[in-house]
Amino acid sequence: YAGAPTATCADPSGVELTLLALREPAPAPGDFFHTPVAGERLDHLAARYYRDATAFWRICDAADALDPLDVIAPGRPVRVPPTR
Secondary structure, eight states, X not given: OTTOOEEEEEXXXXXXXXXXOOOOOOOOOOSEEEOXXXXXOHHHHHHHHHSOGGGHHHHHHHSSOSSGGGTOXXXXXXXXXXXX
Protein backbone atom coordinates (compact mmCIF):
# COMPACT_ATOMS: atom_id res chain seq x y z
CA TYR A 1 0.00 0.00 0.00
CA ALA A 2 3.00 2.27 -0.23
CA GLY A 3 2.04 5.43 -2.06
CA ALA A 4 -1.69 4.65 -1.91
CA PRO A 5 -3.91 7.70 -1.45
CA THR A 6 -5.29 8.25 2.05
CA ALA A 7 -8.35 9.89 3.54
CA THR A 8 -8.81 11.39 7.00
CA CYS A 9 -11.92 11.12 9.15
CA ALA A 10 -12.91 11.20 12.80
CA ASP A 11 -14.28 8.22 14.72
CA PRO A 12 -17.36 8.63 16.98
CA SER A 13 -15.19 9.77 19.90
CA GLY A 14 -13.57 12.51 17.78
CA VAL A 15 -10.18 10.82 17.29
CA GLU A 16 -8.83 11.62 13.84
CA LEU A 17 -7.96 8.57 11.74
CA THR A 18 -6.00 8.24 8.52
CA LEU A 19 -7.34 5.50 6.25
CA LEU A 20 -6.60 4.20 2.80
CA ALA A 21 -8.89 5.89 0.29
CA LEU A 22 -11.38 3.69 -1.53
CA ARG A 23 -10.02 2.60 -4.86
CA GLU A 24 -12.01 2.27 -8.02
CA PRO A 25 -11.68 -1.37 -9.10
CA ALA A 26 -10.83 -2.04 -12.71
CA PRO A 27 -13.73 -3.28 -14.78
CA ALA A 28 -13.88 -7.04 -14.51
CA PRO A 29 -16.03 -8.61 -17.18
CA GLY A 30 -17.18 -11.95 -15.81
CA ASP A 31 -17.12 -14.96 -18.05
CA PHE A 32 -19.47 -16.89 -15.81
CA PHE A 33 -21.24 -17.04 -12.47
CA HIS A 34 -20.84 -19.63 -9.73
CA THR A 35 -23.72 -20.38 -7.36
CA PRO A 36 -22.19 -21.11 -3.95
CA VAL A 37 -23.43 -23.77 -1.58
CA ALA A 38 -23.39 -23.60 2.22
CA GLY A 39 -19.85 -23.54 3.59
CA GLU A 40 -18.12 -22.21 0.44
CA ARG A 41 -15.88 -19.19 0.91
CA LEU A 42 -14.16 -16.80 -1.48
CA ASP A 43 -10.81 -18.52 -0.99
CA HIS A 44 -12.45 -21.82 -1.95
CA LEU A 45 -13.71 -20.33 -5.21
CA ALA A 46 -10.34 -18.72 -5.94
CA ALA A 47 -8.56 -22.03 -5.35
CA ARG A 48 -11.03 -23.82 -7.60
CA TYR A 49 -11.04 -21.38 -10.52
CA TYR A 50 -7.60 -19.73 -10.28
CA ARG A 51 -5.64 -22.46 -8.45
CA ASP A 52 -4.63 -19.76 -5.99
CA ALA A 53 -6.69 -19.22 -2.84
CA THR A 54 -5.07 -15.81 -2.30
CA ALA A 55 -6.62 -14.54 -5.56
CA PHE A 56 -10.02 -14.19 -3.86
CA TRP A 57 -9.69 -10.41 -4.33
CA ARG A 58 -10.39 -10.87 -8.07
CA ILE A 59 -13.85 -12.14 -7.20
CA CYS A 60 -14.30 -9.33 -4.66
CA ASP A 61 -13.38 -6.69 -7.23
CA ALA A 62 -15.97 -8.10 -9.66
CA ALA A 63 -18.70 -7.71 -7.01
CA ASP A 64 -20.45 -4.52 -5.99
CA ALA A 65 -19.90 -5.17 -2.27
CA LEU A 66 -17.28 -3.34 -0.20
CA ASP A 67 -17.05 -6.09 2.43
CA PRO A 68 -15.72 -9.46 1.18
CA LEU A 69 -18.07 -11.19 3.61
CA ASP A 70 -21.02 -9.68 1.69
CA VAL A 71 -19.87 -11.12 -1.66
CA ILE A 72 -20.72 -14.78 -1.13
CA ALA A 73 -24.02 -16.24 0.11
CA PRO A 74 -25.41 -19.73 -0.53
CA GLY A 75 -27.70 -19.74 -3.54
CA ARG A 76 -26.76 -16.22 -4.73
CA PRO A 77 -24.67 -16.31 -7.94
CA VAL A 78 -21.16 -14.84 -7.69
CA ARG A 79 -19.36 -13.36 -10.68
CA VAL A 80 -16.05 -15.10 -11.36
CA PRO A 81 -13.94 -12.89 -13.66
CA PRO A 82 -11.33 -14.25 -16.06
CA THR A 83 -7.72 -14.40 -14.90
CA ARG A 84 -6.57 -12.07 -17.67
